[in-house]
Amino acid sequence: MAQFNRRDIGKGLGLAATTLGMPAAARAAMPRDASFPSDFQWGCATASYQIEGAVNEDGRGPTIWDTFSHTPGKVANGENGDVACDSYHRYAEDIALLKAMGVRTYRMSVAWSRIFPEGRGKPNPKGLDYYNRVVDGLLAAGIEPYVTTFHWDLPQALPGGWQNRDTAYALGDYAGYLAKSLGDRVHNFMTVNELRCFTDIGHIEGRHAPGLKLLPAQGNQVRHHGVLAHGLAVQAIRANARPGTRIGLADNTSFFVPVIETPEHIEAVRRATREENAMFLTAIMEGKYLDSYLAEQGAAAPKVQAGDMKIISSPLDFVAINVYTPSYVRSDSGPKGYKILPHLPQSPRMASPWLYVGPEVGYWSVRMVSELWKPKALYISENGCSADDVMADGRLDDADRVMYLRNYMTHFQRAVAEGYPLKGYFLWSLMDNFEWADGYSKRFGVHYVDFATQKRTPKLSAAWYRELIRRNALV
Structure with a gap:
């Protein structure tokens, strides 16, 4: 475990050790090394259902998000991903947007039901042809693809969905086929995106597809099937990909910020990070469910078969995290040793109600x-924000999005400067897109999309990001 004192932190921020006793105003006037490592990977991220459209073309099978978004009352304004950004037809234009910003990496996802319309069985050659064209186009533009095998758009035909343990094995089979088919050109794979979202929000809270509100025991079993699917995908990709292929996942881990940067509150953050992610990243990285989690769930704890935890904890080449908003934690005398503080009504946030601004979480x-x-x-697989964007x-x-990004980037840079293994950053998102249950009402892109005409227009934030990449330093 790395330990840093005041002198170490001063060095990490690019300040001479002699500045530690200086008045704040004098320190502020000193030059600061705000650069990133020369090999730092700058990129953007999108997801298949959010941008592709063309839901009934070239043999694509229906997904649970097609069903959910066409169910009245489930998505804002009755909207769906049938057309989205029409990237299925406009992918070359989108690659040009990436190239114009100077990014060298692109995190994309593959629509499972384009490859296997029924989730498994006979592959669909037209679906694979599409992703071959995208990957080849990216490489021709000097952009390296990072491919996520599953970003929520589960084939509707899979019986029982994530309640069925067999779905985890189906994802493994699909991921292995993808690695074999694209692995001559794709050297970085992420298994699944945001376990907590497609399990909890989709099956316990009911706000996302498939819109279920399961009992605790059923919900915990869905969680277990999700992490099992991740592990099976790791093993299948490893078995089918070329030597040197790197495998990770993209997880929206619950992250915490100490209320004051003192040892007792930092220790509270450490405890909270491990305990509050017990069913997801903690299980994956430690190969077990914490005793505290199992005790808390009692009879509703997941049923684990022999060998499951070894599969779930299959070794990874990297961990990627989606970082948006923090919770704040203080030390507490109770049994957990920490207390999570609620966000207050006046807490600053972006356009989405959940997206509280807390740059220190970076x-x-x-x-x-x-x-x-x-x-x-480590990679930041997503970071960005919604804003009430209006063309004029x-x-x-x-400027509000630039403010958000600039402040978060300051704290990612601090982590790099202190020697933590952060190797790259994927901005969410390349362009405005279908924002799940919010439909098209929340815009996260650095390019504005007129969904009536599909015209893409760079925002100020795209220019800011281009300059950040050009300098490889904070702007």
């Missing part, structure tokens, strides 16, 4: 994952 997310589980490498005179000056 540093603490990287530090805690690094210290707790010591991954070989052909421009969109989203």
